[in-house]
Amino acid sequence: MNTTLKITAFTAGLTAAFGLALGVGHATGRGPAPAPAGTTGHGGHAGHTEAATPADHLPGGLQVSERGYTLSLDDPFVTAGTPTDLRFRILGADGRAVTAFQPSHEKELHLIVAPRDLSGYQHLHPTRAADGTWSATAALPAAGTYRVFADFTPAGATEGLTLGADLHAAGDLRPAALPETGRTVTVDGYTVALGGELTPGRSGRLTLTVTRDGRPVTDLQPYLGASGHLVALRAGDLAYLHVHPDTTAPGPEIGFTTTAPSAGSYRLFLDFKQQDAVHTAAFTVTTDGAATPGPAAAPAGPATPAGEPAPTTGETVAHQH
Structure with missing residues (x-):
């Protein structure tokens, strides 16, 4: 699926200061709602637009x-x-659990879990009971506050939306600084190189190139209907965007077109699939496109759930299918 996406205003209550906003078409009530002016519905994840719109949406x-x-x-x-x-549960305007959803990228709902310090990332696919209750098993290795993002499209809606809630994990809290990366990270034996610029107010291109043992990977498998997925979270408020590539080749390059609205640090989590296993490469970047200085590969992080490869970039990364 080819999609050109633009990251727009990531700040709640301060959109006027940035002069841009994320044009997110949301469903109203329990039925469809038109997309905001200047946007094009994709029937996909919330926050997907073709153009920025006036600052009237969070x-x-x-x-x-x-x-x-x-x-x-x-x-x-x-x-x-x-x-x-x-x-x-996802509750409707009447307070009852919603039980009808439109599949988007092969799933009715995508669940992202990330700690507030952005030291980890989990992309889960929960299961839904008949009464509308969703369930998924998450790995919360460290104490602290986590943000849970539910990314879905209600049945009959023309656009999806993303809702977020805080999850508090009790334990011995040890706050960590934002993870540092370079332009290249290593995960599960793969090397992923980040190219391109992330510049406020101007469209830029990010290209992530996947190699293994020094050789380009040219047999990437589709993952949830695309050659890769990029979740962007801004440090500070954890505003969310799920970006899809505008390239379809099975590697080694996966390309995305984005626009950042403001100065700040961003965490980019790239999901890609090869040999029937999903891997995640994580980068910390500034809005001029420069990766935060740091080692190419950090020490291994906590263990991931059974059946998942352990990350080698210091990230807590998990996938559920």
Whole structure:
């Protein structure tokens, strides 16, 4: 699927200061709603637009309730260090759980979990019971506050939306600085190089090139209907955008077109698939496109759930299918 995306205003309440906003088309109530002027619906993840629009919408993931829908966690207080069974519902304007969704990139709902310090990232695919309760197992290795993002499209809606809620993990809290990376990171034996610029107010191109043992990887497999997925989270407010590539070749390059609205640090998480396994490469970048100085490969992080390859970039990374 070819999609050209633009990252727009990532700041709640300060969109006027940046002069740009994320044009997010959201469903209203329990039925369809038209997309904002200047946007084009893709029937995909929330926050996908072809052009920036006037500053009248908040970016995805900053609100727990929006346009008649609410993300309701069964228990926002958990214990760190053990696998956590996350249970939640999407409530409609009438307070009842929504039970009808449109599949988007092969799933009815995508769940992203990230700690507030952005030291980790999990892309989960929960299962839905008949009563509208979703459940997924998450790895919360460290104490602290995590942000949970539910990315979905209600049945009958013309656009998806992303709701966010905080999850608090009790334990011995040890705050960490934003992870540092260079332009190249190594994960699961793969080397991923980041090229291109991320510049405020101007469209730029990011290209991620995947190699292994010094050789280009040219047999990447489709993952959720695309050659790769890029989740961007801005440090500070964790405003969310799920970006899809505008390239379709099976590697080694995966390309994205983006526009950043402001100065600041961003965490970029690239998901790609090869030999039936999903891998995640994580970068910390500034808005001029320069990766934050640091080692090419950080020490290995905490163990991932059974069946997943352990990351080698210091990230807590997990996928659920």
